[in-house]
Amino acid sequence: MMSPKKMKFRKQHKGRIHGVASSGTYLSYGSFGLKATSPERITARQIEAARRAISRCIKRQGRLWIRIFPDVPVSKKPLEVRMGSGKGSPEFYVSRVKPGKIMFELDGVTRAVAEEAFSLASAKLPIKVRFVSRD
Numbered sequence: 293m294m295s296p297k298k299m300k301f302r303k304q305h306k307g308r309i310h311g312v313a314s315s316g317t318y319l320s321y322g323s324f325g326l327k328a329t330s331p332e333r334i335t336a337r338q339i340e341a342a343r344r345a346i347s348r349c350i351k352r353q354g355r356l357w358i359r360i361f362p363d364v365p366v367s368k369k370p371l372e373v374r375m376g377s378g379k380g381s382p383e384f385y386v387s388r389v390k391p392g393k394i395m396f397e398l399d400g401v402t403r404a405v406a407e408e409a410f411s412l413a414s415a416k417l418p419i420k421v422r423f424v425s426r427d
Contacts, residue, residue: 293336295365295385302368303379309333313393321357322397324406325424332419333386334395336362342413349409354400355373360387389419 309331314371319325339362346356362385369380376420396413398406414421 293340294362295336297309299363299365302365302382304365306366307364307388307414309388309390311390313390314395317392318361319394319397319424319426320346320359322355322399323426324398324401324403324410325394326396326410326413327387327422327424328393328395328419330420331388331423333364333366334360334362334389334417334419335366336385336387338417339387341416342396345412345416346398349412350398350405351403353399354405355395358395359397360389360393360395362387363387381422393422394424 306363313328316325339358339360343356343358350356364386365382366384367380368383371410373393375420398409403425406425408421410421
């Protein structure tokens with residue numbers, strides 16, 4: 293799974309996802325893409341599950357680019373611990389995705405294969421997405 297190699301601060305505030313994406317809204321590498329249409333936090337596990345679904349569907353042909361990276365730590369307190377006594381330890385990493393952000397890109401496959409791969413990947417993600425292409 294993806295996670296940052298090193299961080300300046302171990303814990304972060306939760307924050308909110310406001311507005312629409314200002315960068316990463318157009319296809320840069322591939323011919324087909326999966327674009328987010330709603331704001332959500334996507335975990336490293338979800339990104340990995342979507343990546344596996346896509347790579348199994350395209351059967352090692354073509355090329356896949358992942359345009360999001362989980363760099364926000366989410367902390368969690370252990371089960372059955374009383375309130376107070378500080379913030380919990382970091383448990384997993386998420387990527388804050390705004391509407392309009394291209395999350396995955398594909399190239400070297402046909403449109404039908406790309407649509408099938410992205411529909412399988414969208415089932416693994418907790419977000420509404422849209423298939424986009426260059427043409």
